[in-house]
Each structure stands twice: as C-alpha cells, then as structure tokens.
Amino acid sequence: MDHKFAIETHQMTKVYGSGNTEVIAMHDATMNVERGEVVALLGPSGAGKSTFLTAIGLINPPTSGQIFIGGQLILDGPQSHTNLRTFRKQHIGFVFQKANLIPFLTAIENVQVALEINGNSPRAARKEALALMDYLGVADRANGLPNTLSGGQQQRVAVARALANKPSVILADEPTAALDGHRGRQVMELFAQVAHERGAGVVVVTHDHRALDVFDTIYEMEDGAMGPKKRQSDLMPSH
Amino acid sequence: MNLAIKDIQHSLGRFALTALGIGMLLMVVMGMGGIYRGIEKDATLLIDRLGADLWVVQRDTRGPFAEVSRVPANLIHRMLAVPGVKSAREFVYHTVQREHQGKLFRMAILGLSWPEDNGAWLPLTSGRPLGASHYEMIADKSLGLGLGQRVRLGKETYTVVGITTSMMGSSGDGLGFFTVADSQAIQFNTSNEAIRLERAARLARGERSELGTNQPSLLEQAIKPAYELPSTAKPQISAVIVHLSPGADAQRVVEIVSGWRDVTIYTQQGQETLLLRGTVEKVRKQIGLFRVLLTVIAGIVMALILYTLTLDKIHSIALLKLIGAPDRMILGLIMQQALFLGTLGYAVAYILGRKIFPMFPRRVILTNEDLFMLGWIVLGISVASSFLGIWKATQVSPNEAVA
Structure with missing residues (x-):
C-alpha cells in the first residue's frame, strides 16, 4: 500500500431505519488522511463521529459512499470488495474510550493475541508484543492482568495492540476520556509519534481540546455533516 | 495461545x-x-451362581423368583431317574421381613440342600460353610450381621457361622443361607395357637365325616402334629435345580420332564430371561x-x-x-x-x-x-x-x- 492516502472517504451517508423512523446519522462525509498524518475529529455528541469512525473501521458499512484504504476501494456503500474481517486484521488498529482489553489475558497476551490472529507464531508474537510494550513504556507491566493496571497503562497496552500488526490506519474513539489531562496528552502524543514514525494514518475522535496542538489536521462534524479540513498551520495564530 | x-x-x-x-x-x-x-x-446373581442346567418348577408358573412356586420335595428322586441328570437338589427361596435388635430386617432366604451342599461354593469373606444340619446360617455382608451373632427367626435362633459378600436376592435384599429344613422351618413357622386351632379344625372336620363316625380312633390321629400324620406331605419346596451329566442332551431331558403334568421346566437361560422380562x-x-x-x-x-x-x-x-x-x-x-x-x-x-x-x-x-x-x-x-x-x-x- 504505497498510495499517498491512508484513508479516503467519498460522500459517505449512513441512514438508520426507514420511513417515519428514518434517522440520517451521517451524510456526504468526505475525508482524506495521508500516511503519517494525525487527524482529530471533533464535534458534539450525536454529531455522527462514532458512526463515521465505525464506517471507516469497516465495522458499520455506510448506506452509500465509498471508502478507500491505501488507495484500494474497500466499501462502496454496503457492498464490500474484500473480506472485511481479514482486512481489518491486517490494516486497521483500534483504540477505544475504555482500553477494552480482554480481561482474562495479561497485558502482553492482549497484544500477543492480535499478532497470533495475524499468523505470527506464539514465540514470535510474544517477542514482538514485548518490543511494542517496551516502545510504549509498559514492558514492566507485561504480565499484569488488565484490572491490575492503571487507566493510562491500560490505554498504552491498547495502543500497543492497535499497533501490533503494523496497520496503515489507526482509529481511536475518545481514547483519553478516562484519563487525566496529563496522561491524556501523553496518549495523544503517542499517536502522533506512531503516525510519524510508522507512517500510519491516525484518526482520533476527541472532545479534549487541550491536546489539539498534537494533531496535524482537524475535522469537525455537526448533525452528521463533515466540516472542512483544517491544517494545524491554519489554526496557529499568525505573527 | x-x-x-x-x-x-x-x-x-x-x-x-x-x-x-x-x-x-x-x-x-x-x-x-x-x-x-x-x-x-x-436379579440373575443367584441363577448364575447356582449354575444349574435346568430348573423344575410348579406347573404353569414362572419359577420361584417370579411368583410362588411349590413342588413336592420327592420330585428330586423323579428327576434323578431321568437319563442324563447328574444331580438334583432342593431349592427353597423366600424373603422375610422381621425385627432384629429393634430394627427392620429384610433377608432373602436360600435353603441349601444339606449335607450335599453346605455353601462351600459361596464367596466367604470370613467364617466357614455350614457345619450342622440346623441352627447355623451364612449371612451376606449387606445384612449387617457379624460372625457369631445370633438371630432369632420364628421359634429358633440361628448363629452366623460365615459371612459372604455381594450375594443378593432378586429384590436386592441380602441373602441368608440355611439348610433346606431350617429355611422351611422359617417359612412355615406357625404359632402354637395356630397349630392348636388347626388341630381342632381337623378334629371337627373328622367328626363330621363318615370316616370319623365309623372309626373314631382315627380322630385321635388327626390331632397329632402334622409330621406324625402319614397322609400329610412334607413341606413343599420352591423348585428343583438340576445339573446334567457331561455330554447329556439337555433338550431330551426337557422333553421328558415337559411330559409330566405337575411341573414346568426351564433352562438356566430361560429362567434368567423370565426374570429380566418379568420381575425387573x-x-x-x-x-x-x-x-x-x-x-x-x-x-x-x-x-x-x-x-x-x-x-x-x-x-x-x-x-x-x-x-x-x-x-x-x-x-x-x-x-x-x-x-x-x-x-x-x-x-x-x-x-x-x-x-x-x-x-x-x-x-x-x-x-x-x-x-x-x-x-x-x-x-x-x-x-x-x-x-x-x-x-x-x-x-x-x-x-x-x-x-
């Protein structure tokens, strides 16, 4: 996947229900995320951010519109052009509001399982998982169960799992909501680091305006509509 | 993982x-x-253990395990006269429910054809086979009786001389082994009052009959104990178990005995099948x-x-x-x-x-x-x-x- 854009969406619309119960959760949403670009997606509750994120995460296909990942058409409306689960496994990493770790697996096993799912041997997966946890600064808690880790540590483990298969796309849904400001910023900076060092396109849905300076680009959604792309440089006060 | x-x-x-x-x-x-x-x-334990080739039971009954079967004790001698029969033994089987040491006590009683059979074939865990014709018993472990313990049954007291294991009657009650005479004494135990009443009834029947009127001295005989009466048969047994000589034609023996109008004969397999299809x-x-x-x-x-x-x-x-x-x-x-x-x-x-x-x-x-x-x-x-x-x-x- 050498295409310039990690993610491209064209006029995505998502409609729930029909007739009198029809709700348009998202309409004509278009976004381009370059490789190595960190994008913040802002908007009030009910604006359609999560709908957009789950659509580009190939979990909740749009009613219409296209999704390209790495230049490859993946979804044309609800019509998929590839095996979505396999594609997700190989190309997309997810981080959620809550760390969403599997409670019966240790921290390292939570990362290891993602690698094993992608065909790595248990030994290679464990080695790679430990390297990732070291990269994210949680290697010392590798054998702890999720409920013994702090919120920040859990979120780092979740990021490690998202990075496990070297995805070209990382999607995060309010990843700092359960963290204090300092730790929240650390996680945002981590996304920026990963995007820049690994060339992944990162989309983060957030309400946390304190760390917006970390992002390269900002989109805002309102009433299901995607606002224009704003570069960080455009937001900086002019001298 | x-x-x-x-x-x-x-x-x-x-x-x-x-x-x-x-x-x-x-x-x-x-x-x-x-x-x-x-x-x-x-249900089939006794039949298997006894290993009889043939069972001779009361005519048109299904044998002592399925229903009441009564055959005369002298049937043994008739069986022994049949070509191919090596041995014939009395079989007495019944269940008693009495009180022993203040507790309800159920026991299946099997009569051993003493002195030919003293219970030496039983799997004894302690003690010995029967050593006397009366007042001894071998008890299954499940009855909870100890060696040397004395059990009152009817008018007599029996001493446990041997303990066996896993010997159950078809109803699941533990087995007690006695001589045939003792097992019949337990089965036909009658109280003194009942005996006196029976004798009086016998006398009354005699007095009403022509024979009693013509020969009053016969009435004196009628009030004697049953065993002294020449016309009264010995207590009946449940069945006769037969072992055949090596090489004997069982079918031939069955055919001969089937011609007798007072008994029915079964093979061991037949008796087992009757038990499994009937009782259980x-x-x-x-x-x-x-x-x-x-x-x-x-x-x-x-x-x-x-x-x-x-x-x-x-x-x-x-x-x-x-x-x-x-x-x-x-x-x-x-x-x-x-x-x-x-x-x-x-x-x-x-x-x-x-x-x-x-x-x-x-x-x-x-x-x-x-x-x-x-x-x-x-x-x-x-x-x-x-x-x-x-x-x-x-x-x-x-x-x-x-x-």
Missing part, C-alpha cells in the same frame, strides 16, 4: 464450581445406570427412562451454563472479532470450554460416584461399557450444548466492542 485455558485460569474457582455442579449431575446419570445394572445383576422389567424400563430424562436435563443445564459463560465473554468475543479473529478461534474458545467442562464433570462424577455409590443400600454397578458409553454421551452433550453459545457468538457484531 489457547484462549479457553486462559479464560478458565482467570476464573478458576467459578469454573471449578460449575464443573463440580455438572459432575454431580452426571454422577446421578452414572448412578442411575449403575442402579440399572445392579438390579439386573442382583418395569424397574429396568423406569430407570432407563429416568436415565434418558436425566441425560437430557444434563444436556440442557450444560447448554445454559455454556450460554451464560459465552454471554459473560460477549464483549471479549466482539473485541476479538473486531481485531480480526477468525470464527474458528472464537468457536474453538467456546467448544474447548464445553469439552473441558464435560471432561472435568465426567471425572468428578466418576471420582465422587466411586466414593458415594458403595454407601447406597442397593448395589450400583459401574460397568466399563456403561462408563464408556456415558463418556461418549457427555462428549456429545458437550459439543451439542456448545452450539447455543456458538450461535450467540456468531450473532455478536464487532460493533459491540466499540459500544
């Missing part, structure tokens, strides 16, 4: 308790099978049906437990789907847990059953065939019951991990 084992390790206590519960349920299923086998074994058939069917019902219930309970276990993991399953886990990994997680649960439950059932079943009042026999079959059934239940959990897992959308 084996997710099933990881999940079990994480909630080991809960899993162990669940396995214990399922194990106890399976133990009941196992026990019902064992009781079924025990009834079957107990309903019990067998009842327990068999109950066993099927319990197996179905065990299957439903296991399915619900596995469904609940799956529901508990539904978020993790959605997450696994989200990160691209193939269906076989998720199905494997549920199926393996079902198999672990089934295997562990079976092991618990077997271990607990081995400890508990010997305490049951009737024998519970766990045969290898039954254990093997139950193992397959548990395997089938485990696989089938996991389908409900698997169905639920397949319905889970990765979206639920995000929600």
Whole structure:
C-alpha cells in the first residue's frame, strides 16, 4: 500500500431505519488522511463521529459512499470488495474510550493475541508484543492482568495492540476520556509519534481540546455533516 | 495461545464450581445406570451362581423368583431317574421381613440342600460353610450381621457361622443361607395357637365325616402334629435345580420332564430371561427412562451454563472479532470450554460416584461399557450444548466492542 492516502472517504451517508423512523446519522462525509498524518475529529455528541469512525473501521458499512484504504476501494456503500474481517486484521488498529482489553489475558497476551490472529507464531508474537510494550513504556507491566493496571497503562497496552500488526490506519474513539489531562496528552502524543514514525494514518475522535496542538489536521462534524479540513498551520495564530 | 485455558485460569474457582455442579449431575446419570445394572445383576446373581442346567418348577408358573412356586420335595428322586441328570437338589427361596435388635430386617432366604451342599461354593469373606444340619446360617455382608451373632427367626435362633459378600436376592435384599429344613422351618413357622386351632379344625372336620363316625380312633390321629400324620406331605419346596451329566442332551431331558403334568421346566437361560422380562422389567424400563430424562436435563443445564459463560465473554468475543479473529478461534474458545467442562464433570462424577455409590443400600454397578458409553454421551452433550453459545457468538457484531 504505497498510495499517498491512508484513508479516503467519498460522500459517505449512513441512514438508520426507514420511513417515519428514518434517522440520517451521517451524510456526504468526505475525508482524506495521508500516511503519517494525525487527524482529530471533533464535534458534539450525536454529531455522527462514532458512526463515521465505525464506517471507516469497516465495522458499520455506510448506506452509500465509498471508502478507500491505501488507495484500494474497500466499501462502496454496503457492498464490500474484500473480506472485511481479514482486512481489518491486517490494516486497521483500534483504540477505544475504555482500553477494552480482554480481561482474562495479561497485558502482553492482549497484544500477543492480535499478532497470533495475524499468523505470527506464539514465540514470535510474544517477542514482538514485548518490543511494542517496551516502545510504549509498559514492558514492566507485561504480565499484569488488565484490572491490575492503571487507566493510562491500560490505554498504552491498547495502543500497543492497535499497533501490533503494523496497520496503515489507526482509529481511536475518545481514547483519553478516562484519563487525566496529563496522561491524556501523553496518549495523544503517542499517536502522533506512531503516525510519524510508522507512517500510519491516525484518526482520533476527541472532545479534549487541550491536546489539539498534537494533531496535524482537524475535522469537525455537526448533525452528521463533515466540516472542512483544517491544517494545524491554519489554526496557529499568525505573527 | 489457547484462549479457553486462559479464560478458565482467570476464573478458576467459578469454573471449578460449575464443573463440580455438572459432575454431580452426571454422577446421578452414572448412578442411575449403575442402579440399572445392579438390579439386573442382583436379579440373575443367584441363577448364575447356582449354575444349574435346568430348573423344575410348579406347573404353569414362572419359577420361584417370579411368583410362588411349590413342588413336592420327592420330585428330586423323579428327576434323578431321568437319563442324563447328574444331580438334583432342593431349592427353597423366600424373603422375610422381621425385627432384629429393634430394627427392620429384610433377608432373602436360600435353603441349601444339606449335607450335599453346605455353601462351600459361596464367596466367604470370613467364617466357614455350614457345619450342622440346623441352627447355623451364612449371612451376606449387606445384612449387617457379624460372625457369631445370633438371630432369632420364628421359634429358633440361628448363629452366623460365615459371612459372604455381594450375594443378593432378586429384590436386592441380602441373602441368608440355611439348610433346606431350617429355611422351611422359617417359612412355615406357625404359632402354637395356630397349630392348636388347626388341630381342632381337623378334629371337627373328622367328626363330621363318615370316616370319623365309623372309626373314631382315627380322630385321635388327626390331632397329632402334622409330621406324625402319614397322609400329610412334607413341606413343599420352591423348585428343583438340576445339573446334567457331561455330554447329556439337555433338550431330551426337557422333553421328558415337559411330559409330566405337575411341573414346568426351564433352562438356566430361560429362567434368567423370565426374570429380566418379568420381575425387573418395569424397574429396568423406569430407570432407563429416568436415565434418558436425566441425560437430557444434563444436556440442557450444560447448554445454559455454556450460554451464560459465552454471554459473560460477549464483549471479549466482539473485541476479538473486531481485531480480526477468525470464527474458528472464537468457536474453538467456546467448544474447548464445553469439552473441558464435560471432561472435568465426567471425572468428578466418576471420582465422587466411586466414593458415594458403595454407601447406597442397593448395589450400583459401574460397568466399563456403561462408563464408556456415558463418556461418549457427555462428549456429545458437550459439543451439542456448545452450539447455543456458538450461535450467540456468531450473532455478536464487532460493533459491540466499540459500544
């Protein structure tokens, strides 16, 4: 996947229900995320951010519109052009509001399982998982169960799992909501680091305006509509 | 990485308790099978142990185990005259329920044809065979009698001289072995008052008859004890058991005896079949049906437990789907847990059953065939019951991990 854009969406619309119960959760949403670009997606509750994120995460296909990942058409409306689960496994990493770790697996096993799912041997997966946890600064808690880790540590483990298969796309849904400001910023900076060092396109849905300076680009959604792309440089006060 | 084992390790206590519960349920299923086998074994035990080739019983009856059978004791001599018959022995069998040391006491009594048979063939665990024609007995361990203990039955007291094991009557009561004479004395024990009344009735009948009027001296004979009366037969026996000479034609003997109009003859196999089809058939069917019902219930309970276990993991399953886990990994997680649960439950059932079943009042026999079959059934239940959990897992959308 050498295409310039990690993610491209064209006029995505998502409609729930029909007739009198029809709700348009998202309409004509278009976004381009370059490789190595960190994008913040802002908007009030009910604006359609999560709908957009789950659509580009190939979990909740749009009613219409296209999704390209790495230049490859993946979804044309609800019509998929590839095996979505396999594609997700190989190309997309997810981080959620809550760390969403599997409670019966240790921290390292939570990362290891993602690698094993992608065909790595248990030994290679464990080695790679430990390297990732070291990269994210949680290697010392590798054998702890999720409920013994702090919120920040859990979120780092979740990021490690998202990075496990070297995805070209990382999607995060309010990843700092359960963290204090300092730790929240650390996680945002981590996304920026990963995007820049690994060339992944990162989309983060957030309400946390304190760390917006970390992002390269900002989109805002309102009433299901995607606002224009704003570069960080455009937001900086002019001298 | 084996997710099933990881999940079990994480909630080991809960899993162990669940396995214990399922194990106890399976133990009941196992026990019902064992009781079924025990009834079957107990029913045919005596027939097998005695090893008679032929059973001669009262005409048109199904033998002493199925119903009351009375044949004259002198039938032995008629049988011995049949070509091919090596030996013929009296068989007396009945059940008594008395009180012993303040407790209800049930015993199946078997008369041994003393002195030819002193019970030396019995599996004695202590003591000795019968050494006298009267007042001695050999008791099965299940009767709870000790060596040397004295038991009052009717007008006499009998001393336990030998203890045997696993000797049950067809009804599951422990067996007591006496000489034929003693077993008849117990069976036909009549109180003194009843004897006096019978003699008076005999006298009254005599006085009304022409014979009594013409020969009053005969009436003096009528009031004597029964054994002194020349016209009164010896007490009857239940059956005659026959052993054939080596190479004798059993069919020929059967044909000869079948021509006698006062008795019916059965082969050992025939007697066993009559017992299994008659006396224990309903019990067998009842327990068999109950066993099927319990197996179905065990299957439903296991399915619900596995469904609940799956529901508990539904978020993790959605997450696994989200990160691209193939269906076989998720199905494997549920199926393996079902198999672990089934295997562990079976092991618990077997271990607990081995400890508990010997305490049951009737024998519970766990045969290898039954254990093997139950193992397959548990395997089938485990696989089938996991389908409900698997169905639920397949319905889970990765979206639920995000929600």
